[in-house]
Amino acid sequence: MVTRKTVWIGTNWKMNKGPAEALAAAEALKSYHPPEGVKPFVIIPFTSLQAVAGVLKTSDVVVGAQNMHWEESGSWTGEISPEMVKECGADIVLIGHSERRQHFAETDWTVSRKMAAAMRHGLRPLLCIGESLEEYDYGVTDETLARQLKIALHDVAVEDLPDILVAYEPVWAIGAGGRAADTDCVARVHTGLRRVLNEIAGAEIGARVPLLYGGSVTQDNARSYVEQPNVDGVFVGRAGWNVPDFEKLIDRIIEERAPA
Numbered sequence: 001m002v003t004r005k006t007v008w009i010g011t012n013w014k015m016n017k018g019p020a021e022a023l024a025a026a027e028a029l030k031s032y033h034p035p036e037g038v039k040p041f042v043i044i045p046f047t048s049l050q051a052v053a054g055v056l057k058t059s060d061v062v063v064g065a066q067n068m069h070w071e072e073s074g075s076w077t078g079e080i081s082p083e084m085v086k087e088c089g090a091d092i093v094l095i096g097h098s099e100r101r102q103h104f105a106e107t108d109w110t111v112s113r114k115m116a117a118a119m120r121h122g123l124r125p126l127l128c129i130g131e132s133l134e135e136y137d138y139g140v141t142d143e144t145l146a147r148q149l150k151i152a153l154h155d156v157a158v159e160d161l162p163d164i165l166v167a168y169e170p171v172w173a174i175g176a177g178g179r180a181a182d183t184d185c186v187a188r189v190h191t192g193l194r195r196v197l198n199e200i201a202g203a204e205i206g207a208r209v210p211l212l213y214g215g216s217v218t219q220d221n222a223r224s225y226v227e228q229p230n231v232d233g234v235f236v237g238r239a240g241w242n243v244p245d246f247e248k249l250i251d252r253i254i255e256e257r258a259p260a
């Protein structure tokens, strides 16, 4: 029998699906029942967040937002506050996705502010960290990730750390031009991340922080990541945008998983 802790499997719709398409996808997803031990989640564009959260409220699928500001309110044109995200019905909020770091000047400092704000507002932050191709080539992956992780968690209370999710998403693995990280690399990196978490929080708490892998995850390779030590789930982009494909990806991970 498989005896594992919860496996988190989520998809980030990114800048896809307007309100009508998002609502149709939510309607399709609401009757999905994941295999035991799996927590599916979807990360929704702001324009559909409230509607999708409403449809999925009583379902097995957890809903999240793609970003938020760290302040409660104020003169921040174009931004969304933690309270607004919460009021829309989101449980999760994505923080520090590499596309935001890369294209929208998000820094370790803003990520850290957002992590603390999410915790204050009872949102579950899904923190994304990952090295660029240059950092990978220079052999500073571990140092880069440790820096991102330590700064992001600096103002989060140690006892709250099991309430967050961390996704390791190498920038070079993400998107159409990306190359999926091989499983040995992910296993090695996640073991290092666990070590950093243990250093920050002690082994008992550190062991309870879910670590996900993301970057060119597909139906064919998803299971190989979840089988690795210290991998508690996967975070999917393109392979999860179509609802039946997303459900199939989850079902295949569980159906094909070797007994523990």
Ligand SMILES: O=C(COP(=O)(O)O)[C@@H](O)CO
Pocket (backbone or CB within 6 Å): 011, 012, 013, 097, 169, 173, 174, 175, 176, 178, 214, 215, 216, 217, 235, 236, 237, 238, 239
């Ligand atoms: O960006 C992500 C991965 O995208 P892929 O299309 O799966 O490469 C990750 O954040 C999940 O959205």
